[in-house]
Amino acid sequence: MSVNKEIKRITTETLRKMKVDGEKISMLTAYDYTMSLLADKANLDAILVGDSAANVMAGHETTLPITLDQMIYHAQCVVRGAKRSLVVVDLPFGTYQSDPQKALESAVRIMKESGAHAIKLEGGKEIEESIRRIVNAGIPVMGHLGLTPQSIYQFGSYKVRAKEDAEANKLLEDAKLLEELGCFSVVMEKIPAELAKKVTEAVSIPTIGIGAGNGCDGQVLVIHDMLGLNNEFKPKFVRKYLNLEDQMVQAIEQYVEDVKSSDFPNINEQY
Incomplete structure (x- = not known):
């Protein structure tokens, strides 16, 4: 397949147009340069530098321990590998929930120090003022509703959210609020498919x-x-x-065996 040498960056407006045109948006997490480079080569639309790095990269049980400095480091690595994909970075727990000014300062640090293109945060009406301040500063914001892992100790489990009418109605209203506040997109995690479809049809911003x-x-x-x-x-x-x-465990086992048996390196693998 021929590759277009002129790489066109995906933007928040690109995602909006994709929704209008009925083109689905592809997004994956990445936390380092190598994964970002591979995802970008595969023409992925957007990369999320998720606070799930706390689980995947650091081995923590929840996303809560990761710091703003650590998120900026992961974002810097990802941005270096992404020439096409839109890069969105999670604001970590404790950097935006209670203090709108701190939320703005955290978002500004991510944008200035990492070179990322947008930030993501969890919640609806509860963090309205934080979202308002960040958007008013010209920083693109992606929302996150449904199962919000930073609130795991409040929920008590990772079960499906918004199955009851009250929570479903609140999620729909929160999605509309995020749109009104100027968010360019919203992630919906672990909610009933019927509700997600209803929300998607009710808002003009893309849902992921x-x-x-x-x-x-x-x-x-x-x-x-x-x-x-x-x-x-x-x-x-x-x-x-x-x-x-x-596959990787088998490859490493084979490497260990080859080293132990002096099969590696062989005569063609040395100087």
Whole structure:
């Protein structure tokens, strides 16, 4: 396949136009230069530098421990590899929830120090003022509703959200509020597909689903999950396109065996 040497950057306006045109939006997480480079080469529309780096890269049980400095570091790495994809960065827990001024300062730091193109934060009406300040500063904001992992201790589990009418109605109203506040998109995580489709039709901004059915304008997954790098994590909404965990373990085992037997390096692999 021929490659166009003139790479055109995906922007927030590109995503809006994709919704209007009925073109689905592809999004994956990435936390380092190599994964970002590969995702970008595959013509991925958007890369999320997720606070899930706390789980995937650092081995924490939740997303809560990751710091703003650490998110900026991961974002810097990803931006260096992304020539085409829109790069969105999570504001980590504790940097925006209670203090709108702190929220603005956190978002400004991410944009200035990483070179990313947008930020993402979790919640609706509860963080209205934080969103308003960030948007008014000219920083693109992606919302996040439904299962919000930073609130895991409040929820008590990672079960499906908004199954009851009251929570579903609040989610719909929050999505409309995010649109009014100027968010360019909203992620909806682990909610009923019917509700996600209803929200998608009710707002003009693109919706990105994760465990929210195919009625959304786009989809996002953790890249390590879809590549099969963690066989112990098996949620219903993840499709594994590869089984890299087994393949990589086998390759490393073979390397160990070859080193132990003096098969590696052979005569053609030395100077």
